Amino acid sequence: MEAVKIPSRAELVQRVADIVPVLRANAQWGDQHRRLADEVVEAMIDAGVLRMLVPAHYGGYESDMQTIVDVGIQLGRGDGSPAFCATAWWAQCWAVAHFPDSVQDEVFASPDVRICGTLVPNGKGEITKDGVVVSGEWGFNSGAWHSQWKVLSTLAINPAGEIEPIAAVVPMSDLEIVDDWDVAGLRGTGSITLVARDVFIPRERFQWLSEVARQEYGSERNADSPCYRGPIVGVLSNINTGKQVGLAQAAREAFFERIHHRPIHHTNYATQAEWPITHLQVAEADLKINEAEYHARTLAALVDHKNYSNEPYTTRERAYCRVAVGRVSQLCHEAVNIYNMASGAGGIYSSMPIQRIQRDIQAISLHALNMPIKNLELYGRVLCGLEPNTFFI
Amino acid sequence: MSVTQAPPKGELVRRASHLIPLLREKALWMDENRCMHEDAVDALAEAGFLKMRVPVRYGGFGSDMRTIIDVISEIGRGDGSTSWTLAMWATSAWTVGLFPDAVQDEVFSTPDVRICGILSPGAIVVPTNGGYIVNGKWSFNTGARQSMWNTNAAVVPTADGGHEPVMILTPISDLEIIDDWYTSGLRGSGSVTTIAKDVFIPAERVLPMGPVLAGQHLSKLNADTAIFKAPFMPTACTTVSAVALGLAKAAKDAFFERLPGRRITYTSYDSQSEAPVTHLEVAEATTKIDETGFHAYRAADMIDNKAESDEPWTLEERARVRLDLGAACQRAKEAVEILDSASGGSSIYRDVPIQRIERDIKTLNLHAILHPATNLELYGRIICGLEPNTPYL
Numbered sequence: 001m002e003a004v005k006i007p008s009r010a011e012l013v014q015r016v017a018d019i020v021p022v023l024r025a026n027a028q029w030g031d032q033h034r035r036l037a038d039e040v041v042e043a044m045i046d047a048g049v050l051r052m053l054v055p056a057h058y059g060g061y062e063s064d065m066q067t068i069v070d071v072g073i074q075l076g077r078g079d080g081s082p083a084f085c086a087t088a089w090w091a092q093c094w095a096v097a098h099f100p101d102s103v104q105d106e107v108f109a110s111p112d113v114r115i116c117g118t119l120v121p122n123g124k125g126e127i128t129k130d131g132v133v134v135s136g137e138w139g140f141n142s143g144a145w146h147s148q149w150k151v152l153s154t155l156a157i158n159p160a161g162e163i164e165p166i167a168a169v170v171p172m173s174d175l176e177i178v179d180d181w182d183v184a185g186l187r188g189t190g191s192i193t194l195v196a197r198d199v200f201i202p203r204e205r206f207q208w209l210s211e212v213a214r215q216e217y218g219s220e221r222n223a224d225s226p227c228y229r230g231p232i233v234g235v236l237s238n239i240n241t242g243k244q245v246g247l248a249q250a251a252r253e254a255f256f257e258r259i260h261h262r263p264i265h266h267t268n269y270a271t272q273a274e275w276p277i278t279h280l281q282v283a284e285a286d287l288k289i290n291e292a293e294y295h296a297r298t299l300a301a302l303v304d305h306k307n308y309s310n311e312p313y314t315t316r317e318r319a320y321c322r323v324a325v326g327r328v329s330q331l332c333h334e335a336v337n338i339y340n341m342a343s344g345a346g347g348i349y350s351s352m353p354i355q356r357i358q359r360d361i362q363a364i365s366l367h368a369l370n371m372p373i374k375n376l377e378l379y380g381r382v383l384c385g386l387e388p389n390t391f392f393i
Numbered sequence: 394m395s396v397t398q399a400p401p402k403g404e405l406v407r408r409a410s411h412l413i414p415l416l417r418e419k420a421l422w423m424d425e426n427r428c429m430h431e432d433a434v435d436a437l438a439e440a441g442f443l444k445m446r447v448p449v450r451y452g453g454f455g456s457d458m459r460t461i462i463d464v465i466s467e468i469g470r471g472d473g474s475t476s477w478t479l480a481m482w483a484t485s486a487w488t489v490g491l492f493p494d495a496v497q498d499e500v501f502s503t504p505d506v507r508i509c510g511i512l513s514p515g516a517i518v519v520p521t522n523g524g525y526i527v528n529g530k531w532s533f534n535t536g537a538r539q540s541m542w543n544t545n546a547a548v549v550p551t552a553d554g555g556h557e558p559v560m561i562l563t564p565i566s567d568l569e570i571i572d573d574w575y576t577s578g579l580r581g582s583g584s585v586t587t588i589a590k591d592v593f594i595p596a597e598r599v600l601p602m603g604p605v606l607a608g609q610h611l612s613k614l615n616a617d618t619a620i621f622k623a624p625f626m627p628t629a630c631t632t633v634s635a636v637a638l639g640l641a642k643a644a645k646d647a648f649f650e651r652l653p654g655r656r657i658t659y660t661s662y663d664s665q666s667e668a669p670v671t672h673l674e675v676a677e678a679t680t681k682i683d684e685t686g687f688h689a690y691r692a693a694d695m696i697d698n699k700a701e702s703d704e705p706w707t708l709e710e711r712a713r714v715r716l717d718l719g720a721a722c723q724r725a726k727e728a729v730e731i732l733d734s735a736s737g738g739s740s741i742y743r744d745v746p747i748q749r750i751e752r753d754i755k756t757l758n759l760h761a762i763l764h765p766a767t768n769l770e771l772y773g774r775i776i777c778g779l780e781p782n783t784p785y786l
Contacts (some may be wrong), residue, residue, distance in 0.1 A: 038534060259777060279773025280766065286776065287688075287720045287769075294687040295680070327680045373673065376680075380672025384652065 006056065007048060009067045015047040015200030016074040021080025024353070030188025030355055031080050034181050035168045040082050045112045049075065049086055053093040053239075055104065055222055056094040059111035060093070062227035064307070065238045065300035072242020073293075077250045081188025083243035085143035090188075090239045092117040092151045096169055097228050098217035100204045107149055107169060116141045116172075116194075117151030119369075119392075121165040123196065125156035131202040132156055134168065137178070142191040147172055150194060158208055168206035174199045185363025213391075226307040233393055234303040234313070237321040241296035241328045242369060247361050248289045248332040251339040252351045255282070264343070278342065285338040292331040299324035318393045326375025329365040331374075336361045399454035400441060402463070409467035421744055423474055423581030427574045430581075433475050433476065434507075434539055442468070442479055443505040446487040448615055451501035453486075455620050457700075458628070458693035462635040466689070469639015470646060471755035471777045474581025476636045478536040481582075484629045485510030486756040488544045490621050491610040491760070492562060500562070509536045509565070510544040512629070512762065513559050513783070515591055518549045524595040531642025532573070535584040540565050546602065558602035567592045578756025579670060606784055608706070619700040626648055626786050627696055627706070627714040633763060634689040634721040640723035640754045641682045647746040648675070648732040655737070665735075674735045681728040683723045692717040711786045712775040719768025722758045726765075729754045 007015070026037040044050055049071060054060025063071075068090070075083035092115035096107050107113060123136010134154050141150060151169050158164040178193040181218060207218060215230040222228045259272040267274045299321060340358040341345060347354040364370055371390075378388060400408075419430040437443060442464060447453025456464075469476030480534060489500050500506060516529020531545055539706040543563050548556035569588040574580070600611060608624035615621040655665040662668045692714045699706065733740070733751040740747045757763055762785065771781060 005466035055697045163786040249575075256776075273777040273781055274779065276770060276774075279770045279779075281773070282776055283716060283769035283771075283773035287716060288770070290691075291684045291687060291724075294684065294691075298683075335725060365533060376676035377669055377672045378676075379679070380674065381669075384672060386667065386672075 004048040006061045009064075012048055012052075012061070012063070012067060013070045013074060016049060016071050017077075019043040019047050020074060020078040023082050027079040027081070027188065027353065027356060028351060030079065031350070032187075034179075034183075034187050035145045035190030036082055036085060036143065036188055038146075041114075044082060044086060046073075050089055050093075050114065051111050051244060053090045053097070053227065054108055054111045054113070055097050055225070055228075057221055058104070058108035060108070062225060064227075065235075065303045066297070068239055069245075069296050069300045070244040072239065073246040073249065076243035076246020076248075077253070079188065079245075080243065080247050080357065080364070083246060084186050084189050084360075085146075086365065087243060088116060088142040089114050089147075091236055092149075094228065094235055095151050095232075095340075096149075097222050097230040098212070098219050099207065100218035101221045103169065103204050104221075104387040111313070113149065114143060114147040114153060115169070116144045116147040116208065116277065119153060121153040121155050123152075123154045123393055125154045125166055125168075125201075125206075127156050128200075131200055132166065132206055134170075134196050134199050134201055137193055137195040139180070140191045140192045141194050142186075142189040143170070144192050144194060145190045146275070150175060152194075152196065153209075158210070165209040166206045167209065167212065168201045170199060170205070172195070181219040181373065183363070185359035185361075187359075191275065193246050201377050218280055226310075229307045229310065230334065231313060231318065231319055231393075233321045234306060236369065237302050237325040238299055240325050240364075240367075241292075241299060244294045244328050244332040244361065244364055245296055245369075246291065247364075248285075248335040251336045251354055251357045251361075252282075252285065252289065254357070255343060258343070258346075262346070265344075272342075281338050281342045288331040288335040288338075290330045290333070295324045295327050295331075315388065315393070316382050317377045322375040323379035323391065325370055326379075329361075329370040330372035333361050334367045339376065395737070399449070399456065402456075402460045404637060405441065405445070405454075405456070405460060406463045406467055407585070408500075409442070409464045412436050413471040416468065416475050417746065420472040420474075420581065420746065420749065423472065424743070424749055427572075427576075427580050428583030429475060429478055429539055432512065433472070437468075437475070437479055438505040443482060443486070446490070446620065447501055447506075448490050448497065448618065448621075449490065450614065451497070452504060453501070455618060457620065458623075458631055458696040459690065461632055462638070462689050462693045465635035466639035466642065466686075469636050472581060473636065473640045473643070473750060473757075474579050476639045477579055477582050477633070478539075480636050481509055481535040481632045482507050482540070484632050485542075485544045487620065487628060488560065488625070489542070489562065490615050491560075491605060493611045494614050496562065496597050497612065497614075502609040503541060504614055506542065507536065507540040508542040508544060509534055509540040511545050514546040514548045516545065516547040518547045518559055518560075518561060518594070518599060519550070524593055525561075525599055526596055526758045527563070527589045527592045530586060530588045532586045532724055533584045535582045536720065537565060537568075537570060537585050537587050537646060538583055543568060545587075547588075549599070560600040560602055560605055561594055562598040562600075563589065563594060574762065576756070578752035578754075580752075584600045610621060615705070619697075622700045622703070623696045624706055624711065627692065627711060630714050630718040630762065631689070631692040631696055633757075634692060634718045637720075637725035637754065637757055637763075638682075638685045638689045640750055640757070641685050641728045642753075644729040644732045644747060644750045645675075645682060647750060648678075648736060651736065651740075651745075651747075656676070658737070671735065674731050678728040678731040681724045681731075685728065688717040688721040708781065708786075709712045709775050712772045712781065715768045715786050716772035718763055719772075722754075722763050723765035726754045726758050733756045765777045
């Protein structure tokens with residue numbers, strides 16, 4: 001096992017800030033080709049992005065949540081699609097770190113491994129005496145083109161005779177690819193559909209959801225690592241926030257590049273910078289970005305505190321995890337809308353970042369975990385003293 | 394002069410929380426009688442809140458800005474007018490700390506002295522032997538009838554025929570009071586009009602406003618004290634942002650107090666707390682209240698940190714405090730409006746707190762220095778590279 005020095009938070013963030021130009025240079029290519037450019041994936045590997053939630057035993061960094069937010073912001077500043085893929089890969093590294101150590105030895109043989117996957121159960125699994133045989137198809141596998149493994153979720157009959165979801169890790173070589181990723185936003189993520197036909201998965205490579213929900217994990221080595229403490233809602237919500245703040249910051253950067261030479265056509269204003277309407281717009285967008293980052297930081301502080309103290313979450317705190325990421329989406333989407341609508345018709349060319357940022361932030365806001373209204377409803381239920389209406393809390 | 398040991402920060406907040414029931418009980422009386430109840434004034438003094446911004450050598454606490462936000466917002470949970478009046482008294486006591494030390498000796502010789510204050514110049518000051526003669530009129534003089542001194546803005550004619558703004562300090566007994574405080578909101582603040590007719594002011598009680606706004610103070614003894622290193626406008630603006638935070642929290646308290654057992658009339662909901670519409674409303678209001686706090690405390694931390702580090706203020710930072718104030722008012726108002734509109738027809742009775750809270754927050758948002766649009770525009774100008782369009786920052 002190679003001995004890896006874990007970079008400091010500042011060092012890691014600087015490395016990722018340094019690859020922002022690479023991400024920006026490839027953004028339009030990714031948008032047109034509906035997948036990440038190899039150069040982008042390599043840049044993220046070199047910067048250490050993909051090791052952040054890999055166990056330290058395998059050369060990973062086991063980063064805390066504030067660092068994840070920092071790095072997410074830089075990736076989002078670069079381009080929405082690689083930022084989104086990083087989130088998806090982080091999530092699955094975190095998930096696999098709960099599988100038995102022998103499974104991890106295989107999957108994390110390279111600390112820069114890419115594992116794609118989704119949470120939504122689909123298809124079915126037939127339990128056999130030494131594993132499960134799975135058939136089904138799963139959409140939205142972000143980063144699949146550059147992944148070696150996939151985590152899938154399917155339904156099987158548990159030992160008590162009930163239908164229960166399982167999560168399983170499978171090599172990409174066992175799956176068929178359906179390239180259906182022709183979409184409005186996050187086009188560069190290449191979030192294609194993957195199909196399993198009677199794929200055998202050995203017992204140690206799957207977990208029952210009830211075990212995960214009880215935080216009974218297969219890994220002995222990671223059992224005491226703060227990085228891998230649950231519940232999953234804390235980590236999954238947290239890894240989603242930074243990139244959205246970063247995308248809104250990218251919109252701000254793109255906007256300010258143009259205001260000093262852009263005229264406001266059909267008015268007397270010589271430049272956009274001197275137009276009082278612009279002043280209201282930039283101030284309002286700015287405070288929304290600041291508020292979004294405030295929620296991202298508050299959430300990260302909560303999850304880090306829980307991880308390091310091992311204190312249990314209250315239901316209200318779990319619900320806050322959801323509303324924080326929902327409000328981040330809402331505020332960043334609103335901020336980007338302001339910049340986009342203030343960018344004029346010149347902003348709609350495919351070569352202009354603002355139109356892509358607008359499509360990307362909208363796609364992110366529609367994701368089931370981010371969708372603001374859903375998260376607000378859940379938080380509101382809990383504030384009103386009702387039970388949560390979702391398992392995912 | 395005896396030096397009082399300032400109570401620890403947590404103790405001051407506990408005292409403020411302890412006052413909430415009294416303030417809520419007197420709120421309707423204050424709303425109807427258009428001034429603060431004597432019991433409320435006494436309670437503020439007894440809790441030590443009138444000492445918070447008094448220099449330590451006069452028995453004051455020299456409280457930092459975070460403590461000010463904590464206490465004034467907590468008082469605002471009890472009553473908006475009391476919170477606003479306390480904010481004025483705290484700010485004006487601090488303003489007296491900018492005057493020459495001999496003036497402070499006189500004013501602060503009265504323990505728990507109450508000093509009201511006005512920022513907009515409503516009078517003309519003319520030089521005479523040993524001082525100045527002032528004539529003029531100031532509206533919106535919060536708490537004047539319950540104050541002993543008044544800091545007031547005025548202008549003094551200059552040699553070139555122009556005017557220079559000054560801050561003057563007068564005993565309230567020198568001023569005539571016109572009770573014109575018949576308003577829709579903050580009624581308990583008794584913000585009456587005061588008139589000066591040929592009032593003599595000794596020279597040392599006239600402070601040129603230019604250096605005050607720039608942060609150059611005349612007091613020698615206060616020069617090295619942390620709280621007096623902050624410039625005038627950021628200090629005043631941050632102090633009043635606490636009122637918005639307190640009112641927003643008050644609305645949430647008021648809403649949840651009435652929620653149990655409330656139905657939604659003419660619908661099939663037996664309980665408002667079970668309606669998903671309610672969940673969206675309370676979640677949205679709660680996140681906006683959190684954001685109000687973010688803005689108020691961001692500004693407070695900026696002031697406290699700069700006092701600690703002695704770093705100079707940039708124009709952008711001064712404008713950001715104005716932005717934070719505007720944003721705090723805006724988010725608080727949005728939160729209150731959501732909760733107010735969810736409170737039903739029965740909430741318009743005068744003894745139901747939410748309708749008063751709604752009138753108070755609206756009034757706060759109309760104040761020339763607090764108005765969100767004005768503050769957003771100012772910050773927007775600065776980040777677009779323009780000069781500020783006001784000296785008040």
